[in-house]
Amino acid sequence: MQNTIQHTDIYAIALHHRFQWEEAQQCYVILFPEGMVKLNGGAGEVLKLVDGQRSVGEVVAALQATFPDVPDIEKDILAMFDLALGKAWLRKLN
Amino acid sequence: MAQQNNGVAANVTHTQPLWLLAEVTYRCPLHCAFCYNPTDYDKHTQNELSTEQWIQALRDARKLGALQLGISGGEPLLRDDIEDIVVEAKKLGYYSNLITSGVGLTEKRIQAFKEGGLDHIQLSMHDITEEINNFITNTRTFELKKKVAAMIKNHGYPMVLNVVIHRYNIGHIKEILEMAEALGADYVELANTQYYGWSLVNRSQLMPSKEQIDHAEKITNEFRAKVGNKMKIFFVVPDYFAERPKKCMNGWGEVFMIVTANGDVLPCHSARVLPNMQFPNVRDKGLEWAWKDSPAFNKYRGDSWMKAPCRTCPEKDNDLAGCRCQAFLLTGDAESADPVCSLSPNHHIIEKAIEDAKNPQLQAQPIVFRTDKNSKKIIAGELQERVADFHALP
Numbered sequence: 001m002q003n004t005i006q007h008t009d010i011y012a013i014a015l016h017h018r019f020q021w022e023e024a025q026q027c028y029v030i031l032f033p034e035g036m037v038k039l040n041g042g043a044g045e046v047l048k049l050v051d052g053q054r055s056v057g058e059v060v061a062a063l064q065a066t067f068p069d070v071p072d073i074e075k076d077i078l079a080m081f082d083l084a085l086g087k088a089w090l091r092k093l094n
Numbered sequence: 095m096a097q098q099n100n101g102v103a104a105n106v107t108h109t110q111p112l113w114l115l116a117e118v119t120y121r122c123p124l125h126c127a128f129c130y131n132p133t134d135y136d137k138h139t140q141n142e143l144s145t146e147q148w149i150q151a152l153r154d155a156r157k158l159g160a161l162q163l164g165i166s167g168g169e170p171l172l173r174d175d176i177e178d179i180v181v182e183a184k185k186l187g188y189y190s191n192l193i194t195s196g197v198g199l200t201e202k203r204i205q206a207f208k209e210g211g212l213d214h215i216q217l218s219m220h221d222i223t224e225e226i227n228n229f230i231t232n233t234r235t236f237e238l239k240k241k242v243a244a245m246i247k248n249h250g251y252p253m254v255l256n257v258v259i260h261r262y263n264i265g266h267i268k269e270i271l272e273m274a275e276a277l278g279a280d281y282v283e284l285a286n287t288q289y290y291g292w293s294l295v296n297r298s299q300l301m302p303s304k305e306q307i308d309h310a311e312k313i314t315n316e317f318r319a320k321v322g323n324k325m326k327i328f329f330v331v332p333d334y335f336a337e338r339p340k341k342c343m344n345g346w347g348e349v350f351m352i353v354t355a356n357g358d359v360l361p362c363h364s365a366r367v368l369p370n371m372q373f374p375n376v377r378d379k380g381l382e383w384a385w386k387d388s389p390a391f392n393k394y395r396g397d398s399w400m401k402a403p404c405r406t407c408p409e410k411d412n413d414l415a416g417c418r419c420q421a422f423l424l425t426g427d428a429e430s431a432d433p434v435c436s437l438s439p440n441h442h443i444i445e446k447a448i449e450d451a452k453n454p455q456l457q458a459q460p461i462v463f464r465t466d467k468n469s470k471k472i473i474a475g476e477l478q479e480r481v482a483d484f485h486a487l488p
Contacts, residue, residue: 016214016252016280018189023133024159031189033214033254033281034328036112036161088323 005056005078011090012052019047030089037087048081052093056081082088109352109395110159113384114188115363116148117178119355123197124231128258128293128300129362131168134487136469141356145175147376149182151353154381156186160351163188164216168355169325171198177206177230184211191216193256196242197235208249215246216254216283222269226262232463241278243323244468249252254281259310260293260300262336267310271317279325284314289447290364292464294488295480299461301451304335334444338409339416339432346394346418351385359384361391364419367486368428394418397447403438404431426485 013019019042022028028044030037039047045066049059060074065071084090103362119142120135132138132411143151152163163183170176171194183190192207193216207215217239220227224236246253257263257276263270267284274282286307289297302310306394314329333340343350343362352360360366365373371393374384385391393399397410404415415421416432424433424443432440462468462480471477472487481487 018213020187022159022161024157029161031161031213033191033216033252034283036189 003082005081005085007055007057007060007093009056010048010052010054010093011056011081011085012093013047013050014089014091017089019050032089037089042076043080043083046077047084047089050084050090107281109345109348109385112159112349113162113164113165113351114152114155114160115166115350115352116151116170116179117166117168117352117354118142118148118170118176121172122168122195122210122464123172123233124169124195124235125465126258126292127230127232127296127461128260128287128461129464130288130291130293130362131327132291132366132474132487133295133464133465133469133481134170136463136466136473138354138356138358139466142173143353143355143357143376145178147357148175148179151357151376151381152182152186152188153180154376155351155353156188158382158385161189163190164193165190166193169195169197171203175441177210180207180210180212191254194218194241194242195235196232197233199242199245201245204245204249208251209469214252214254217246218256218258219245219270219273219477220257221263222266222273230260230262232465240277243279247278252280252337253278254283255279256283256285259284259286259302261302261482262300263288263308264302264306264310267313268317271314275321275325281328283328283330284310285328285330288330288333290423291488292462294423294484295462295477297447297454298453299459301334301448304448307332307335332424333420333432333434334448336434337436339413339420339434342417342420344434345352346470347385347391348395351381351462353381353411359388359391361394362417362419364488365390367488368422369486381463399429401427401429401431407437423484423486423488 014033020029022029027039028039049062059079063077064073120131120139121438165176165179180190190213192212195218219239220230227236228234258269287293287300293300311329314327318327347361352358352363359374359376371390373390374388400415404410416434418428421432422428423432426438433440433443462477
């Protein structure tokens with residue numbers, strides 16, 4: 001991992017970025033100046049919960065509850081946070 | 095089933111016009127020597143779409159999957175309904191971008207754009223010196239652009255600067271980047287001139303040398319390493335100096351759609367130069383038909399239209415044979431390989447253009463600025479010596 005992500009961290013979508021569901025594409029996207037990224041299902045589920053309120057720990061707990069059958073989901077979620085931070089899609093609030 | 099053309103149709107390739115460029119007017123207060131707008135734009139300044147027609151186009155494109163909206167021109171701010179277009183774009187869920195020279199951007203208008211939900215503003219800048227800014231745009235706009243940059247920042251917008259690079263400013267890349275950093279730019283596009291429209295007519299006057307471009311790229315890379323994520327810098331590599339052509343528009347009718355001032359629907363900025371093509375207009379059968387079914391949009395989808403050497407080239411998927419407009423303008427055959435490719439039998443045309451740009455006599459020819467008067471002259475068949483080499487009016 002490139003970034004140190006703590007369970008108590010609170011993130012929001014970065015300034016000038018927009019996260020939204022796209023009906024035509026049937027996926028979540030991130031939009032920003034001069035670019036866009038279509039997110040796969042897992043990434044969309046994580047970023048949907050990144051709302052500037054929930055901590056990383058709460059995001060993990062919520063997704064563990066939603067997807068109880070996915071083994072080691074926490075690792076995938078933290079990897080997603082790491083990727084999103086590396087791409088500057090997120091900003092840290094605390 | 096959409097119409098089959100070369101065996102490929104939109105609903106087979108699952109294309110979507112993710113990027114919609116609305117060239118809302120060809121009128122412009124600037125006269126940039128490198129403008130990519132058609133040199134005969136004066137023919138297309140009548141019959142601009144109405145506000146209602148633009149709003150309908152935005153709605154239809156959104157249904158087709160369009161997400162990123164560029165509001166461009168000409169100078170879009172010459173229309174007084176950009177505020178209405180912005181509000182509709184927000185309502186529809188576009189990520190909207192006003193692409194402007196800054197002329198006409200007032201406190202009142204930027205306030206309205208902010209309230210209406212415009213997402214960002216891309217401002218064109220030209221140089222660190224007033225002389226070159228004013229020379230290349232043929233206007234006195236240097237001080238104004240700096241004021242507009244500050245206004246954009248003050249309103250909490252991400253600042254996206256676009257700087258077209260040519261012989262007159264390529265030596266100032268470091269200073270341009272420093273200026274961008276000082277202005278608080280979040281994104282900087284160093285767009286090396288591509289030779290279409292007015293820039294093709296002025297090619298020998300604008301083209302820098304390979305050495306200058308390599309040096310500019312080196313400085314850009316060093317600067318990028320220094321500023322990191324704080325300011326994202328894009329360096330658009332000029333295709334004349336590349337071994338292989340660009341994958342133009344990421345493929346014909348693949349992700350990009352332009353609606354021009356008069357409602358013509360194009361797969362790329364300069365497609366109107368191509369012969370025997372009838373481009374759809376939003377006034378006719380609407381955008382869904384234009385994108386999915388019109389013969390023009392299907393014409394160069396897929397690869398069955400390609401000729402040798404592209405047809406059997408192992409690299410054809412990387413670049414899709416390059417740019418159709420460049421191929422036609424320079425070789426007279428729209429289906430031939432983009433002559434930029436070193437494997438093209440016509441590559442000598444590019445080599446000659448690069449040599450011509452070193453020729454002091456050609457360099458010294460006057461620049462043909464983008465003006466209504468020059469556009470009328472070109473339409474009337476004047477300035478032949480500047481367009482005779484090309485197979486269509488650029």
